[in-house]
Amino acid sequence: MQCILSIYKFFFLQFIEIISAVFGKGSSQEVPVEKIVAAPGSDALLRCLFPVKPNMDFESLIVNWRHGDTVVHSFYRRSDQLEKQSEVYNGRTSLFHDQLPAGNASLMLKDIQPEHNGEYKCYVTCNSGLYAKKVHLLVAAPYDEPEIAVEYLCEKIVISLSSHSFPQPVVTWFVSVGYENTTLTPDSRGRYRLQSNMTLNLNSTETVRVEMSLDAVSQKFSWAVTLHPHPAHSALLWSRGSSQEVPVEKIVAAPGSDALLRCLFPVKPNMDFEMLVINWQHGDTVVHSFYRRSDQLEKQSEVYNGRTSLFHDQLPAGNASLMLTDIQPEHNGEYKCYVTCNNGPYDVQKVQLLVAAPYDEPEIAVEYLCENIVVSLSSHGFPQPVVTWSAPLGYENTTLVLDSRGFYRLQSNITLNLNSTETVRVEMSLDVVSQKFSRAVTLHPHPACCEEQSPRCRIGFGIAIVVLIPAFLMLLLQRKQ
Numbered sequence: 001m002q003c004i005l006s007i008y009k010f011f012f013l014q015f016i017e018i019i020s021a022v023f024g025k026g027s028s029q030e031v032p033v034e035k036i037v038a039a040p041g042s043d044a045l046l047r048c049l050f051p052v053k054p055n056m057d058f059e060s061l062i063v064n065w066r067h068g069d070t071v072v073h074s075f076y077r078r079s080d081q082l083e084k085q086s087e088v089y090n091g092r093t094s095l096f097h098d099q100l101p102a103g104n105a106s107l108m109l110k111d112i113q114p115e116h117n118g119e120y121k122c123y124v125t126c127n128s129g130l131y132a133k134k135v136h137l138l139v140a141a142p143y144d145e146p147e148i149a150v151e152y153l154c155e156k157i158v159i160s161l162s163s164h165s166f167p168q169p170v171v172t173w174f175v176s177v178g179y180e181n182t183t184l185t186p187d188s189r190g191r192y193r194l195q196s197n198m199t200l201n202l203n204s205t206e207t208v209r210v211e212m213s214l215d216a217v218s219q220k221f222s223w224a225v226t227l228h229p230h231p232a233h234s235a236l237l238w239s240r241g242s243s244q245e246v247p248v249e250k251i252v253a254a255p256g257s258d259a260l261l262r263c264l265f266p267v268k269p270n271m272d273f274e275m276l277v278i279n280w281q282h283g284d285t286v287v288h289s290f291y292r293r294s295d296q297l298e299k300q301s302e303v304y305n306g307r308t309s310l311f312h313d314q315l316p317a318g319n320a321s322l323m324l325t326d327i328q329p330e331h332n333g334e335y336k337c338y339v340t341c342n343n344g345p346y347d348v349q350k351v352q353l354l355v356a357a358p359y360d361e362p363e364i365a366v367e368y369l370c371e372n373i374v375v376s377l378s379s380h381g382f383p384q385p386v387v388t389w390s391a392p393l394g395y396e397n398t399t400l401v402l403d404s405r406g407f408y409r410l411q412s413n414i415t416l417n418l419n420s421t422e423t424v425r426v427e428m429s430l431d432v433v434s435q436k437f438s439r440a441v442t443l444h445p446h447p448a449c450c451e452e453q454s455p456r457c458r459i460g461f462g463i464a465i466v467v468l469i470p471a472f473l474m475l476l477l478q479r480k481q
């Protein structure tokens, strides 16, 4: 008996191998493949339905679920054959015996583990008929909305992103220079806890962008922030040499524009121009040096390379003014012009260069959404203006993005939830260029029908707003006149 059983087992396994081989080789088009995604620790039903024929003998029904060469679950002689099962599936699988006569050989897989990821095959045979089906199980958990934090520390700025997912997502930081530290720790639910920190040491305003993607579930997240250098760092630059003795001239120049930094020195009758030394400095940085009758450009800091010139023909007339072209935000600050001749004492002049561009006339937009009203202000300029909303309780969101010209694109939105008619006022000011805008708009609460989320109502009301806003602006203009 034992012997017969062994032989039976041998032939049975051979048979299964043959079936597997036949179906394994068959091109994927013949066998339907179903894809399912399941998180680690969760349960999933791997579907397998086979055609039931009238003459089927369920006594001889064989169901074999496999994952590659691994036996997941075997059923024959009317019972589960669990001793054949690979141990990574122990206690985790079940067939629905009551459903088998209906042609349902679906497998319930419980407490899914990362190693369960991959393609499953369901082989069903009965009397002569043969049926196979593939199920692709993707063990993956979409990530939560990541938490982003920005922290200014004494020496540096740390931006951190944290989230949970499975498998490991791809995180990419877009920064000029920075130090990245990403750690992945498995959590109790079988997912990864991701913590990605970017440490920066900014000298100038920069936009940092981070992208996170989990291809298995086609998930993608992108986030950007514009950071200003450390307040301590800027304070250091501004506080140097604040003596009142020397007159300071102030000039304002937009990013990308040119400016003349004026410096006139007294010409004395006995001056030897061979001995003339001119040194333009920005803090401790050399902007432009001139001596021995020529420019000494190798002394120049690289942020001024190709951007400075003196007017050599004007020097004998006591004019050491500097032309600075293609001005950058980092050129902002106080400049000193040192002039000496015949090794005499220095003549010092100061020029305060303010890198700023007045903002365009702001665009104001009002949008009625079903749940709330969004009033937005947008404009271009440099540097960051002060935006103040005077409105009933609302949620403010202001974003600044540096564009290719070195200007900020400002977008400031306020989200309101009005119960009655209200006037919303916004003020925007850029003190360095004494610019100030003030705009007001009166808003009515949502029409009642919006609460039913009627799309027609929303569209209708949107049109009303589009018509009303210009009318309102015209009214404002007329009043001004």
Ligand SMILES: *[C@@H]1O[C@H](CO)[C@@H](O)[C@H](O)[C@H]1NC(C)=O
Pocket: 045, 049, 096, 099, 104, 106
């Ligand atoms: C197969 O059986 C399972 C378990 O009862 C059930 O959830 C599933 O809906 C069945 N599939 C079909 C197509 O009947």
Ligand SMILES: *[C@@H]1O[C@H](CO)[C@@H](O)[C@H](O)[C@H]1NC(C)=O
Pocket: 181, 182, 183
């Ligand atoms: C990243 O941070 C972790 C935890 O703070 C630390 O143990 C590890 O050494 C850091 N890795 C690198 C490359 O700095």
Ligand SMILES: *[C@@H]1O[C@H](CO)[C@@H](O)[C@H](O)[C@H]1NC(C)=O
Pocket: 149, 151, 158, 160, 181, 182, 183, 195, 196, 197
């Ligand atoms: C990343 O930043 C978070 C929050 O600031 C901090 O708690 C954590 O220790 C940092 N981790 C690393 C690896 O630097």
Ligand SMILES: *[C@@H]1O[C@H](CO)[C@@H](O)[C@H](O)[C@H]1NC(C)=O
Pocket: 176, 177, 201, 202, 203
């Ligand atoms: C910022 O300044 C430091 C020291 O002054 C310098 O080493 C670093 O290269 C500068 N970084 C950038 C991005 O300019």
Ligand SMILES: *[C@@H]1O[C@H](CO)[C@@H](O)[C@H](O)[C@H]1NC(C)=O
Pocket: 260, 264, 311, 314, 319, 321
């Ligand atoms: C100094 O020279 C520049 C360049 O030619 C000129 O624009 C500027 O007016 C001069 N300044 C004076 C006071 O002559």
Ligand SMILES: *[C@@H]1O[C@H](CO)[C@@H](O)[C@H](O)[C@H]1NC(C)=O
Pocket: 397, 398, 399
């Ligand atoms: C502000 O708006 C931006 C862009 O719509 C969004 O990514 C960001 O999360 C918002 N910030 C806050 C604090 O709501």
Ligand SMILES: *[C@@H]1O[C@H](CO)[C@@H](O)[C@H](O)[C@H]1NC(C)=O
Pocket: 365, 367, 374, 376, 397, 398, 399, 411, 412, 413
């Ligand atoms: C602000 O509103 C504008 C226009 O309604 C919209 O395009 C933009 O995404 C909003 N931005 C934020 C930061 O909410």
Ligand SMILES: *[C@@H]1O[C@H](CO)[C@@H](O)[C@H](O)[C@H]1NC(C)=O
Pocket: 392, 393, 418, 419
């Ligand atoms: C508007 O109504 C909501 C709910 O009805 C209430 O919570 C909120 O305080 C009201 N807001 C104002 C400004 O009256």
